[in-house]
Amino acid sequence: MMLRAATRGVVNGRSRLVRGFQSSAAMRKEIEMFIDGKPVMIEEGSAIIQAAEKAGVTIPRFCYHERLGVAGNCRMCLVEIEKNPKMAASCAMPVGPGMRVITESPKIKQAREGVMEFLLANHPLDCPICDQGGECDLQDQSMRYGSDRGRFNESKRAVEDKDIGPLVRTTMTRCIQCTRCVRFINEVAGTGELGTTGRGNDMQIGTYVTRPLASELSGNIIDLCPVGALTAKPHAFTARPWELTSTDSIDVMDALGSAIRVDSRGAEVVRIVPRTNDDVNEEWIGDKARFAYDGLKRQRLTVPLVRSGAGRLEPASWADALQIVGQRLRSTAPEHVAGVAGALADAEALVALKDLLNAAGCERLGVDSASGSASDSASGSVSADVRSSYTFNATLAGVEDADVILLVGTNPRREAPVLNARLRKPFLAGTAVFGVVGDACDLTFDYDHVGTSARDVDALANGSGAFAQALRGARRPLVVVGAGAAAQPGVAAAVARLAASLPALVTCEWNGLCTLQAAAGRTAALDVGYTSCDLDSARFVYLLGADGAAARLPPDAFVVYQGHHGDAGAHAADVVLPAAAYTEKAATFVNTEGRTQRTRQAVAAPGAARDDWKIIRALSDAAGLPLPYDDVSGLRARMADVCPSLVAADVLEPTSPEVALLALSRLAKSSAPASDAVLASDIADYYMTDAISRASRTMAKASAAANGRLASGSDGAKAEAMRM
Incomplete structure (x- = not known):
C-alpha cells in the first residue's frame, strides 16, 4: 500500500493536471508566444517545452517525455519567463498569449550546472562497464550542460538492485528518480507494478516484494530510462552501440507490423529496438518483438533434409531435395495436393506457392491459426471476398476516437499489446466504455463482461442489456473480433447482425467493425486467396512454415516443410527445405489494418538457407512447372496482378462503405446458428506463439x-x- 500510494502521488498528482492542458489540443485556439525572441504559434495550454520544440530550440530534460504524464521533478528544463521572478520548469508550465520565454542565459546555465552536480553527486562511475554507455542521456547532457568540476567529497549513496524479472536488468544506484518507468508502467502499460517508496535521499523505485513485471510492454522502460539504471538483461555486456550495424525493419511477432530497428554484429542479431511510427506502434513494441531475437540462432534449419528409409532426416543437396519434391508433386493427383501457410509467411512466398500449386492444378490452400494450432478453415464463415471482413478497418490509431468498444473473442493484451496500450488511452481519458464477449480476461482497463458466446452477440443485436443501448447510442462504436473467434461457426453471422443494428458502426466517415489478426502473415494470405485448409484426403502437403498443421496430417501423406526452424512441422516432414527468417530477407508483410510493409535484410541466412520465394521458384523448375519470374521485381509485378495493395507500401486502401455494408447485409441473413461455445483468444501464452x-x-x-x-x-x- 505504501508503494501504491507513493506511486499515485508521483504519477497521478502532477501528470493528471498537466494532461489536462495537453489533451484536446485540436479543440483549442492557437496563440502567439515567443521563444528567445522568436514568435511561435501553438495551441493554447501546451507546455513551454513543446513550444520550444516547435521553434527548433532544444531544452534539456530527464523526466519529461511527450507520451507520458508530466512529473516535473528533474528541474533540468528550467527556463526564464519575462516578468516572472522565478525560473519555471518548462515541461509543467503552460504557455500563455504573448508569453516571452528565455532558454539560454547565465542564470539558466548556472541552474543546469547545479542540477547536473546534484545528479552526478551519487551517480557511480560505471560508464566503462555500463550497457547504456554511448546512448546515455545523462552522459551526453553532463558533457553539454555540466560543470568542469565537482564539489562532492562524501561517500556516494548505494541502492540495492531489484529483481523485476528475466527481461529488465536493474542497477538502481544509477537511478536519478526521473520516474519515467513508473509513469510508463502505470499509464501506458497499465499493470502498476512499479512505484516509489521513501522521500528525499531515501526515495527508491521498485516493484512489490519479489514481484516481477507482469506487462507485455515492460521492455520499453529500457528505452525510456535516461541513465543505465534499467538495461536489457539478455543483451547485458554483449556489444557496444558503436559496434553495431542498424537496419530499419518491421516486427512480425504479431500482426501490427511495428516499426523496429535490428542491430547486428557480424552475422548475428544482438538487439531489436523500436522506431517511431505514430500510425502503428507510436514508439513502443512488445516484449516478444524486442527479446525473442535469440531464437533466431537456435534450432535453425541450415541444410536440406530428406527422410531416409530408416525414418531419420538426413542431410541432402538442394538438387536432390528439390528433385524428390518435384517428382512427388508431379505424380500426385491435383485433388490430393494441399498447401498450408504459417504465421510468418511473407507475401512473396505466398504468391509463389499459390502460383506453383495452381499450375499443378491444386486449389486447396489454407493457413495455420496464429497460435500454431491448425484450424480447418482460414477464415471460418468470414468471407475473404471483401477485404473489410478480415482487416482492422478503424485503423490502429483510430481506436482512440471510439466511444463504445466491444471486444468479441479477443484478448488484445496477448494478441497485440501495443494495440492494448492504445485502447487504454480513451479509457484513461474517460471518453470510452468497454464491453467483452468471451472469456473474462485480465485487461488493463475496466470493462463490462456482457457474455461469453455468439448467442450473447445476438442478444446485443436484439438490444438486450445496458451495453447494447450504449452501443446504439454511440457516436463512433467499435467492434473488435478476434481472428480465432471469427473462424468459429455462427460468430461472423452474429457479428454481422449486430453491425446491422448499429447504423453508426459503418458509415462514410467511420468503419468500426474490425477483425484483429494475430499472425503477421494472415492478412496477406487472405488477400492472395488462402481460404481452405482441409487435409483429410491430402497425399501431398506443402507446409510453408506451418507447424500447427503437423498435428492433423494424414498418416500416408508426403509432407514437405519449408521454414527456418526445426519445429513441429519439420519433425513431421519427409523433406525439409531451409529458409531465411524475417531478419535475413527483404520481404513483404501486410498488417492487420491492411497496411503493406517490408522487412529489410539485416544479416545473412545461415548455412544453405534461402529466401522462401527463391526455393519455390527453384522447385517449380524441378517439378517441370517453371514460374514466369526469375527475380524479385518480376515476382512483385505478379503480386500487383494478384492483389494491387501488396505492392503499395505503407498505404491503407479502405473498402468503400457501400461494399462493406452489402457484405454485412448478406452475412447477417445467414442461417448459421449462434452457438453457446465460449469465444476465447487464439493465444494462450503470449511468449510462445511461433x-x-x-x-x-x-x-x-x-x-x-x-x-x-x-x-x-x-x-x-x-x-x-x-x-x-
Whole structure:
C-alpha cells in the first residue's frame, strides 16, 4: 500500500493536471508566444517545452517525455519567463498569449550546472562497464550542460538492485528518480507494478516484494530510462552501440507490423529496438518483438533434409531435395495436393506457392491459426471476398476516437499489446466504455463482461442489456473480433447482425467493425486467396512454415516443410527445405489494418538457407512447372496482378462503405446458428506463439515467470530456470 500510494502521488498528482492542458489540443485556439525572441504559434495550454520544440530550440530534460504524464521533478528544463521572478520548469508550465520565454542565459546555465552536480553527486562511475554507455542521456547532457568540476567529497549513496524479472536488468544506484518507468508502467502499460517508496535521499523505485513485471510492454522502460539504471538483461555486456550495424525493419511477432530497428554484429542479431511510427506502434513494441531475437540462432534449419528409409532426416543437396519434391508433386493427383501457410509467411512466398500449386492444378490452400494450432478453415464463415471482413478497418490509431468498444473473442493484451496500450488511452481519458464477449480476461482497463458466446452477440443485436443501448447510442462504436473467434461457426453471422443494428458502426466517415489478426502473415494470405485448409484426403502437403498443421496430417501423406526452424512441422516432414527468417530477407508483410510493409535484410541466412520465394521458384523448375519470374521485381509485378495493395507500401486502401455494408447485409441473413461455445483468444501464452519465440531461451524464461513458476519455486528451481 505504501508503494501504491507513493506511486499515485508521483504519477497521478502532477501528470493528471498537466494532461489536462495537453489533451484536446485540436479543440483549442492557437496563440502567439515567443521563444528567445522568436514568435511561435501553438495551441493554447501546451507546455513551454513543446513550444520550444516547435521553434527548433532544444531544452534539456530527464523526466519529461511527450507520451507520458508530466512529473516535473528533474528541474533540468528550467527556463526564464519575462516578468516572472522565478525560473519555471518548462515541461509543467503552460504557455500563455504573448508569453516571452528565455532558454539560454547565465542564470539558466548556472541552474543546469547545479542540477547536473546534484545528479552526478551519487551517480557511480560505471560508464566503462555500463550497457547504456554511448546512448546515455545523462552522459551526453553532463558533457553539454555540466560543470568542469565537482564539489562532492562524501561517500556516494548505494541502492540495492531489484529483481523485476528475466527481461529488465536493474542497477538502481544509477537511478536519478526521473520516474519515467513508473509513469510508463502505470499509464501506458497499465499493470502498476512499479512505484516509489521513501522521500528525499531515501526515495527508491521498485516493484512489490519479489514481484516481477507482469506487462507485455515492460521492455520499453529500457528505452525510456535516461541513465543505465534499467538495461536489457539478455543483451547485458554483449556489444557496444558503436559496434553495431542498424537496419530499419518491421516486427512480425504479431500482426501490427511495428516499426523496429535490428542491430547486428557480424552475422548475428544482438538487439531489436523500436522506431517511431505514430500510425502503428507510436514508439513502443512488445516484449516478444524486442527479446525473442535469440531464437533466431537456435534450432535453425541450415541444410536440406530428406527422410531416409530408416525414418531419420538426413542431410541432402538442394538438387536432390528439390528433385524428390518435384517428382512427388508431379505424380500426385491435383485433388490430393494441399498447401498450408504459417504465421510468418511473407507475401512473396505466398504468391509463389499459390502460383506453383495452381499450375499443378491444386486449389486447396489454407493457413495455420496464429497460435500454431491448425484450424480447418482460414477464415471460418468470414468471407475473404471483401477485404473489410478480415482487416482492422478503424485503423490502429483510430481506436482512440471510439466511444463504445466491444471486444468479441479477443484478448488484445496477448494478441497485440501495443494495440492494448492504445485502447487504454480513451479509457484513461474517460471518453470510452468497454464491453467483452468471451472469456473474462485480465485487461488493463475496466470493462463490462456482457457474455461469453455468439448467442450473447445476438442478444446485443436484439438490444438486450445496458451495453447494447450504449452501443446504439454511440457516436463512433467499435467492434473488435478476434481472428480465432471469427473462424468459429455462427460468430461472423452474429457479428454481422449486430453491425446491422448499429447504423453508426459503418458509415462514410467511420468503419468500426474490425477483425484483429494475430499472425503477421494472415492478412496477406487472405488477400492472395488462402481460404481452405482441409487435409483429410491430402497425399501431398506443402507446409510453408506451418507447424500447427503437423498435428492433423494424414498418416500416408508426403509432407514437405519449408521454414527456418526445426519445429513441429519439420519433425513431421519427409523433406525439409531451409529458409531465411524475417531478419535475413527483404520481404513483404501486410498488417492487420491492411497496411503493406517490408522487412529489410539485416544479416545473412545461415548455412544453405534461402529466401522462401527463391526455393519455390527453384522447385517449380524441378517439378517441370517453371514460374514466369526469375527475380524479385518480376515476382512483385505478379503480386500487383494478384492483389494491387501488396505492392503499395505503407498505404491503407479502405473498402468503400457501400461494399462493406452489402457484405454485412448478406452475412447477417445467414442461417448459421449462434452457438453457446465460449469465444476465447487464439493465444494462450503470449511468449510462445511461433517457431522463433518457441526457440528463444529468453521467451522461455519470460513464460515461466508469467506462469508463476519462477516466483513460487525454490531458490534452486529459480536458479535452474534462469540457466535455461
